[in-house]
Each structure stands twice: as C-alpha cells, then as structure tokens.
Amino acid sequence: MLVELxxxxxxxxxxxxxxxxxxxxxxxxxxxxxxxxxxQYTQGAQRTKCIEYSLKRSSSRQLQRLVKEEDTNxxxxxxxxxxxxKVFPEVHSQFxxxxxxxxxxxxxxxxxxxxxxxxxxxxxxxxxxxxxxxLMKLWGILGQGEALTSRISSQWxxxxxxxxxxMTDFRGMGLLGLEQLLYFCTxxxxxxxxxxxxxxxxxxxxxxAIVGINMTELVYHLMKTGRLRTHFYNKFTTxxxxxxxxxxxxxxxxEFDSFWISENPKDIMDFGRIREKYRKKIASMLKDRKTILSxxxxxx
Numbered sequence: 001m002l003v004e005l006x007x008x009x010x011x012x013x014x015x016x017x018x019x020x021x022x023x024x025x026x027x028x029x030x031x032x033x034x035x036x037x038x039x040q041y042t043q044g045a046q047r048t049k050c051i052e053y054s055l056k057r058s059s060s061r062q063l064q065r066l067v068k069e070e071d072t073n074x075x076x077x078x079x080x081x082x083x084x085x086k087v088f089p090e091v092h093s094q095f096x097x098x099x100x101x102x103x104x105x106x107x108x109x110x111x112x113x114x115x116x117x118x119x120x121x122x123x124x125x126x127x128x129x130x131x132x133x134x135l136m137k138l139w140g141i142l143g144q145g146e147a148l149t150s151r152i153s154s155q156w157x158x159x160x161x162x163x164x165x166x167m168t169d170f171r172g173m174g175l176l177g178l179e180q181l182l183y184f185c186t187x188x189x190x191x192x193x194x195x196x197x198x199x200x201x202x203x204x205x206x207x208x209a210i211v212g213i214n215m216t217e218l219v220y221h222l223m224k225t226g227r228l229r230t231h232f233y234n235k236f237t238t239x240x241x242x243x244x245x246x247x248x249x250x251x252x253x254x255e256f257d258s259f260w261i262s263e264n265p266k267d268i269m270d271f272g273r274i275r276e277k278y279r280k281k282i283a284s285m286l287k288d289r290k291t292i293l294s295x296x297x298x299x300x
Contacts, residue, residue: 045229063080067106104239109233122174138181159214231293255296256294
C-alpha cells in the first residue's frame with residue numbers, strides 16, 4: 001500500500017514538473033520532445049507509445065486531439081506538428097516519415113476501438129435474419145453434423161451455451177461475442193473442434209461458448225485500457241482491421257484452453273480464479289515493449 005502511494009506521489013510530481021523539464025531539455029538539446037523520441041527509439045511499440053504520450057500530455061489541445069479523434073487528417077496533422085514544434089525537414093529529414101507512420105498507428109488503434117465498440121453495442125436479435133444465419137453457421141461447424149431439433153433447444157449446451165437459447169449469452173458482448181466465436185471456428189475449424197472436444201473432459205471441462213464469450217470480454221477490455229497497443233504497434237505499420245482484432249481473440253482463447261488445463265482445476269468453480277490469473281499473465285506480457293500476440297496453430 002505504501003509503495004503504491006509513493007509511486008502515485010512520484011507520478012503526480014513528475015506530471016507537475018514535466019513542462020519545466022521539457023523546456024529545460026529543449027533549451028539544452030535544441031530539440032523538442034517529439035524530435036528526441038524519433039532519434040532515440042527504433043520502429044515499434046516503444047517509439048509510437050512515447051509519441052502518443054507526448055501528444056496526449058501536450059499543452060496544445062490541437063495536438064491532444066490527434067490521439068483521440070477517429071477522423072484525424074494525417075497529412076494535415078504532420079504539417080501542424082512540424083510547424084508548431086519548429087521541426088525543419090531540411091535539418092531533420094527523418095522526422096516527417098517516422099512521425100507520420102506513428103500517427104497512422106495511433107489513429108488506427110483509435111479507429112479500431114470505435115469499430116469494436118460499435119459491434120459490441122449491437123444487440124443480438126433472433127428477429128434479425130443475419131444474426132440468426134451466423135448463429136446457425138456456428139452450430140453447423142461445431143454441432144458435429146447433428147441437426148437442431150428446434151431453434152430453442154437444449155442441444156445448444158453441447159457446444160457450451162448456458163441454456164436453450166444462445167441469445168441470452170450474448171447480452172454482455174453483443175454481436176461481437178458471436179462474430180469472434182464464428183471467426184475462430186470458421187478460420188481455425190480443426191483447432192476450434194479440438195478445443196470443443198477438450199471442453200467435454202469430465203474433470204477439466206468447461207463451457208466452450210461461454211468461455212469463448214468471456215475471452216471476448218477479456219480482449220475487449222485489453223483494448224479499451226490501451227494494453228493491446230503494444231501488440232498492434234509492434235505488428236502493424238498501417239491501420240489494423242477488425243479481423244486483426246479477431247486474430248488476437250483467437251490467440252487469447254486458444255492459449256486460455258492450454259492455461260486452464262495446466263492449472264488442473266478442481267471443477268468449473270475454479271474458473272473465476274484461473275481467468276483472473278490468466279488476465280494478469282496477458283497484461284504482464286503486454287508490458288514487454290516487444291510483445292506480439294501470435295497464434296501457434298494453422299488455418300483449416
């Protein structure tokens with residue numbers, strides 16, 4: 001408790017003194033903070049995160065908006081920053097392309113967050129034919145060739161839903177939960193089926209679909225809190241897509257299956273404890289500035 005309090009006090013003191021420190025360093029080096037970052041770091045998460053932090057903490061609201069707004073004009077933003085920070089391309093030719101690339105990464109992450117949130121906000125509806133088709137496709141992949149006796153059926157529990165109607169299980173994550181389950185099962189069908197088979201184990205079994213939706217919640221919060229920036233800034237120099245986010249989900253879901261078994265749970269009541277331990281493991285991995293979350297299995 002005292003260590004945490006001391007750390008918070010130091011962080012607060014740094015934020016208070018930061019403008020003065022920046023001014024002094026600029027007077028000594030002749031370079032603004034953004035320019036120093038481009039010289040100090042190589043391509044990757046560390047450089048882009050430092051540029052993002054500098055913009056976020058800028059005294060200029062125009063610069064602050066560059067890390068928040070979805071519709072940032074990248075070229076106009078580069079011109080604005082170089083003008084405001086007095087960075088002359090004749091002297092510092094490397095700054096412009098480096099800053100542009102980092103800004104594209106930052107804006108790409110912001111846009112991806114909006115896209116993920118929009119999908120999560122869509123409520124699954126049995127009256128929506130598109131939603132129903134996707135749900136039936138999921139059953140077609142995981143149902144082992146067995147035909148559903150009816151739309152509302154206890155058969156759904158065979159693939160890990162809680163009750164007779166999967167719609168109720170998508171309430172928290174909306175359509176995002178279904179999209180991610182379906183993405184994994186469509187692209188990595190063999191591995192998805194192998195995991196479903198393992199989920200039926202009498203001792204280490206778990207509710208496959210429910211855990212899959214739970215993993216959607218996990219990667220969603222990793223994105224919202226900014227922890228996934230490490231992965232995306234290391235892996236992509238351009239804007240990532242929703243499929244790129246789904247790939248993270250596939251990796252996290254698959255690795256949880258192995259983690260769950262390795263923890264040798266007493267029964268499903270151990271899920272909350274093991275899930276939290278797994279969350280901390282992923283969060284710790286993402287603190288490493290070089291981390292990229294990648295799948296260890298092949299497409300079907």
